[in-house]
Amino acid sequence: MLLHTLAQQFHSSHFIMSCRGKPRTAENHDTNLKEVTSTSPGRLRHTAFEETTKKPKKQGQQTQKKSEEKSDGPKTRQGRTTQDQQTQKKSEEKPDGPKTRQGRTTNPFTEKRLDIPANGTKAKTCSTRKTSMETTTGDDTNTKQKPKPETHKDISKTSPKTTTKVKTPKATLLVQFFEDPTNAELHQAAEIKTHTLAAAKPTKAKTRANNATRGRTEAQPDGAEDRTVDCILKKTLNKLKIKTKERSDAARVINDFIKHLIKYLKENTISFKEVGEPLRTGSYYEHLKISNPDEFDIMLPILAERIQIEPFKMNGAFYSVALKREMNPLKKFQQNNILSGFEMLKEFRKEVKTFAKGFSEWTMTSKKTGCPAVTLTTLVETTTISLDIVLCLQVNSHWPTFTDDGLKIEQWLGDKVKQKYKWKPYYLVPKYEGKGTEENEGVLAKDVWRISFSHVEKDIMNNHGSKKTCCEKSGTSCCRKDCLKLLKYLLHLRKEKDSSMSKFCSYHAKTTLLHACCSKSKDSDWKVSNLRGCFEHLLQEFEGHLKNVELYNFFIPSQNLLSDIRQNRCITLANWIKEQRETGFPVFQQDLQDTN
């Protein structure tokens, strides 16, 4: 969700920043800037602009996209450069095998990524999802496999255990879980110890605690417990997978709606007719959506040229926008020289509403204060899916100075990848906090924009390996995404039962993972065989953020994402997560039982 990116409030500043203050190019005139092919990465892009008279539409964006690719070197897919790739492809791609994604074959950014040697603490090779059949570790995400002793060894090494402390219903839940005849897969997984568990009897929740001690101490040696927790995590992950049919149905409906909406905006509106290619962001498009494909985030960008931005508050997340160009089509949304996010969103919402009248199966939800999205819902089969359409400004300029100390991915993804991201545009969404009446230097809060790097987040999530082959067919799989899914789900389960936790959101989880990936930057730190250890490490990181009430925006280190959440709530959540971690995730066990 984009909406979850909670904006936090800090103190005001008068720091004036022009988005052209650090121009990428000296050729920023009153015409659109279009990049043309450059054969060199990074800074050569400075000189790779070409003036065009008018066409900020699709073409412009496509051109930009292309040039970004090309500026990375001949890295286009399969190194396609000319017309005969079609035939070349067949012969070339096979040997390229694992390196072909996004033309990584020759991508100077990725090729020169830092492949830092492993710490040497984990000697075991990590099996891959796709090639697990060939390996002996049996660490496929497929839960049908029996946990192997190796796995256990690995886990026990890296996860601080509490196996000797007996104090929760965990063991009983485990026992019940394996007792359930419907848990066929787990039966297989737990075959090794079923005889010791057979005596336990499924009962109601209340009696579980009573049985816990016995189940734990008598029936389960530590190793068995480790494997069991592993199974629970894998089983939970399996449960979170999106069904192909649901995905297919939802994608069809969403894409159809968006396609027609864009057509409508181009043909029937003045203010939004130059809307660019939709940016599909958020968890669904990052392959991080869990359970159901029921939330879609799509940003519709409008190229904002010749603008000047000024921080609205001290945390660097919010900005006011002024148009420098007289003839700007967005001029009508200016008030007191400030481009009003509120006014622009209001008109956008009106247009979407008009359009949606022709789609009777779609319902527009009421406006939420400060929310940048126009949200529509529809029913697909039996599931209600919601579509957040976020109007945004695309700014092809240097990122604001507040981001200078963010995105610390050098050790993880490499300097060049970081540079590549820094050359991408950034986006501004009409989002504010509070009632919008707060004033700062003559600017009303409701007129401000919040900066967004959803496009980079998505790219990182889909290219998350320190090694370029991470999670590719012939490479080694990691469990970064699985850990994040589990954390998101853990949070979800808690929020479901406790409304006081509503301010916590999946963006907190995602940000925690990003930070964790920077501190544990090697792919070998995230072996799929060590899912439990990695997940528990991620939880510990999250607990630390919560206890300190400090979780900084990955891109804007001055923004604390927890700053407007009460400390005691953070502590409460941290303690709960710690307990879950130390007792084998009873909430997951219960959830799996409820499913069966």
Added chain:
DNA sequence: TCCTCGGCCGAGTCG
């Protein structure tokens, strides 16, 4: 192993 979706590209078409 095969399928679907999303992303990306070049070729083709239209005005």
Added chain:
DNA sequence: CGACTCGGCCGAGG
């Protein structure tokens, strides 16, 4: 010539 559409290909995931 630019704007736009279409179809092919690939990787990720199921």
